[in-house]
């Protein structure tokens with residue numbers, strides 16, 4: 001099963017390396033890691049998307065906890081969650097196909113953020129399925145480059161999920 | 164004990180808080196405040212400021228002949244005292260020479276504080292002379308590590324390092340100090356206490372889990388205790404004895420747990436696993452309740468065959484490290500806490516198990532399948548030798564071992580009655596560990612007899628530390644179980660590779676007697692039981708260090724043995740045994 005972990009860590013040099021190193025050496029799968037500031041100064045929030053059965057997830061969480069720079073580990077998967085990813089895609093597009101692509105992009109609430117002579121850049125946010133669906137539609141036009149941020153997520157509602 | 168001159172010096176300086184110190188002075192003052200009495204290390208460019216401060220400070224420093232020697236000494240010291248061993252090495256090769264020792268300490272939960280110098284910060288990342296990213300290199304093999312960028316952080320970092328190394332599940336902590344930080348000046352305020360937000364080990368057990376444990380014990384008919392290094396680390400040997408006696412549960416001790424439960428106790432079954440006893444392994448196979456105490460269900464015990472291991476048993480697991488619980492085996496009663504605290508609390512209202520019939524069966528197993536070897540008139544049998552060491556020392560000695568056949572024979576034939584007496588490299592299986600660890604142990608406990616049982620292979624990996632034995636007059640008795648080969652590898656080649664002996668012959672020497680003498684250490688040799696008896700007495704009577712070359716039968720193998728991939732039910736008992 002796919003799990004989204006929200007990990008509060010000390011904003012210290014190498015903290016990303018510590019986490020990635022641990023997951024790698026214990027043979028845990030990483031689909032994506034994103035990291036940025038959190039609500040508390042001095043702490044960063046890492047969102048890790050990983051796969052594994054219950055036992056593996058318990059190990060992931062316990063092993064992460066052993067890192068001194070890890071303050072809190074939450075598995076968001078068993079709670080209502082908002083999970084989003086940002087994607088930028090450069091699609092082949094001449095003057096004739098630009099409007100067509102703009103039409104495809106619109107229902108996804110994506111936007112065209114850059115236009116070149118034979119390509120345009122599309123920006124889209126959403127869950128992974130939505131981003132994948134848009135990619136499938138854009139593929140026939142020729143995808144030149146993709147950059148995705150990986151998932152970031154928060155649990156819904158006012159209450160924090162207990163760790 | 165801090166050096167008296169410095170202790171008073173420090174008190175005086177409390178008044179003059181204004182005074183500034185260099186990073187290296189701060190470091191040493193912090194170490195003294197932590198009660199560090201001995202440093203193990205080796206100098207070099209990046210730690211010149213630290214060694215300059217050491218020149219004035221007068222803490223005892225052991226100048227090992229190789230950084231690996233220094234760190235294994237620190238590990239031996241830590242395993243005896245329970246306090247962190249402290250090592251210093253320079254940047255680059257000095258730091259990388261520590262790596263094996265750090266990994267060893269991580270595997271065996273040995274408290275260490277490792278201090279390395281590094282190039283000045285303006286050169287970091289430039290592949291400067293003797294630059295190595297030791298923080299990156301040791302990230303997966305330390306409990307935690309620090310790269311100090313500001314001299315003002317140093318007191319807090321040192322304090323945290325000692326707290327992290329010595330509490331919870333102990334382990335190695337590395338502090339990497341670039342040279343400019345060692346030279347920079349700051350005020351010294353050493354914190355008495357630190358609170359580390361991301362580090363809060365659970366020491367007290369959950370009462371509900373203890374109730375479940377009691378209930379399971381009361382019902383159990385075939386219970387077993389598997390006791391590991393955690394018992395020794397937390398100093399819970401007496402609690403374990405009370406626990407086992409009151410519940411009437413038989414005990415098997417892992418390699419790391421040896422001495423945590425007396426080898427002379429009637430409830431003891433010996434070591435389990437790959438070279439374990441028949442009784443211990445069969446108890447693990449057939450038990451209905453398995454209580455793991457301070458163990459991690461390592462594959463040398465379970466053989467990785469979890470389908471066969473304690474198949475019909477409920478497993479209760481007591482450990483300070485929550486990540487160990489459920490890592491390898493499914494756990495019915497998880498109990499996170501310090502082993503000593505858990506056992507103390509568990510003793511209250513502890514029921515007796517229904518083990519009468521089970522204990523009889525185990526007694527039968529012990530009687531029917533004891534450890535055996537075929538004695539010989541002509542050659543010196545290594546098993547006989549270890550038993551002789553045991554019988555002549557009353558089991559009172561500290562024994563360190565290296566890694567290989569001799570290590571297993573010590574685990575099998577030397578009966579340890581007390582904790583912190585058997586010092587061996589368990590998790591990493593580090594050849595070269597035994598001899599420097601013995602020196603560290605002797606430094607930690609100058610009055611106890613320290614025997615290092617080592618192999619002719621392993622001894623050569625760190626024998627340069629004979630210089631330290633001689634200089635410091637550390638009366639360690641080095642027993643070289645000399646089979647002229649890499650015995651354990653040879654055994655595997657014999658059993659699993661149809662006797663294709665590939666690169667295991669060490670018959671080229673050296674002459675260990677002459678090697679000892681080259682360092683001014685007494686060297687002795689024995690080839691028969693008679694010689695062995697005489698020479699061993701001579702060694703014990705000698706007040707200084709001795710190396711004894713025991714030329715043993717090179718064809719002897721360690722039995723029983725379970726092949727990797729086999730279950731504990733498939734024990735090879737050794738066909739030539741009687």
Ligand SMILES: Cc1ncc(C[n+]2csc(CCOP(=O)(O)OP(=O)(O)O)c2C)c(N)n1
Pocket residue numbers: 565566567568569570592593594595617618619620621622644646648649650651652
């Ligand atoms: C540093 C290191 N290298 C290699 C090994 C693999 N190894 C395990 S036991 C062994 C043989 C050890 O030979 P010796 O020290 O003579 O001890 P014996 O088995 O003969 O008693 C070897 C090579 C190891 N454990 N550690």
Ligand SMILES: [Mg+2]
Pocket residue numbers: 618619620644645646647648649650
């Ligand atoms: Mg050998």
